[in-house]
Amino acid sequence: MKAIRLKAPGGLENLQVVEMAEAPAPAAGEIRVRVHASSLNFHDLGVVTGKMPTEDGRIPMSDGAGVVEAVGAGVTTFSAGDNVVSLFFPHWQDGAPPIDNFSTTPGDGVDGFARTHVTLPASAFTHAPKGWSHSEAATITTAGLTAWRALVVDGGLKAGDDVLVLGTGGVSIYALQIARAMGARVFATSSSDVKLERLREMGAAGGVNYKTHADWGRRIAEMTGGRGVDHVIEVGGPATLGQSIDACRIGGHMALIGVLTGRSGEVPTAKLMARHQTLQGLIVGSATHQRDMVRAMETTGLRPVLDRSFALDDIAEAFAHEVSGAHFGKITLEI
Structure with missing residues (x-):
């Protein structure tokens, strides 16, 4: 063979x-x-x-x-x-x-x-x-099972929730599809306006180009009326975590599933604590x-x-x- x-x-x-x-x-x-x-x-x-x-x-x-x-x-x-x-x-x-x-x-x-x-x-x-x-x-x-566990198993996703996906990799796109299929609203980030438009065509309610807007976390939160999203599919790691905390609501859930920006780095512990958020690591x-x-x-x-x-x-x-x-x-x- x-x-x-x-x-x-x-x-x-x-x-x-x-x-x-x-x-x-x-x-x-x-x-x-x-x-x-x-x-x-x-x-x-x-x-x-x-x-x-x-x-x-x-x-x-x-x-x-x-x-x-x-x-x-x-x-x-x-x-x-x-x-x-x-x-x-x-x-x-x-x-x-x-x-x-x-x-x-x-x-x-x-x-x-x-x-x-x-x-x-x-x-x-x-x-x-x-x-x-x-x-x-x-x-x-x-990819599929990682997105499923992050949102449904660990995150308890329900209709009406807001979800943030980072980028357009396999996990993020699967997360968008699962969230939309279950009645949630999805926001996205990307370095490409063309890819953001494709995500909107797939049902994303809004998106931010993180190369153009370094404060993309705040901008995503503003798109939810200032409340913040319920779930973040955090594929970046240390370089994106601070902005993800800003995008996530008080008491929200962040699934740490990727290390695209590095295997270790600073965690904004005080901000994470103040916002009562859950940061949960997972692999598939x-x-x-x-x-x-x-x-x-x-x-x-x-x-x-x-x-x-x-x-x-x-x-x-x-x-x-x-x-x-x-x-x-x-x-x-x-x-």
Whole structure:
């Protein structure tokens, strides 16, 4: 079977197309899946560029969607022919998070989905939303589930709430779509007026160009009548957190899900305390969260926004497109 291996120490030039032995027949509790698509995430970029070092020869990509080819003894949740999508934390099935690292995450601590076939425990997958393409389904594992957990599971999103999304990456666009589908109002920031207009076309009530307006937090709060938003999808990290606090209402909820501006930095603790806000860190979610999200996608009719698709052999070109920042929505691999 065909696969991509990452040669240490990483770098797009060290992504190599290889031929491997076929994935084995599934043992008890396992399924064999023909992988048809994956999607690119900031985490995957960190791995392939060597910023998040991993084992030499690692098969990258945390997201995988495809078709079950065979099931092992005792598997009752899936049948041959089912469309499935992978889990970011395959050992986190329900309850509180049991892990604080990426040792079990495909494409990082273990081999990922940049390959044509995998044989894994059935518990490493959920069903994909009915009617979705494999490329659409592959966007759920990381981006979709992160947005779902931030707003619905942890944030308790309800109709009438106000939500702020930062930028136009996969998580932010998914958050906009989920919030709109559940009757919330959404505001956005971007460095591109063109992208802000696209977000308005998708239902955003307003937006601010953060390159033009350094005080974008105050401006977002003014758009809510001065109250501030109920939820912030905080993907930036230390350089954006202060403005997010300004944009968020007293007692509001901020989901810290990204480190685009750095892994550490100053937290405006006095301002955070004075505004009685909750700042909650999170990384993706559990199998139960993912199954709940799949049902919600099917019920609401929500479909992900796809940017460009690349062949597996062109994986380096796909990541270069991600680095360029020109994309709007999810970049995918056809496998």
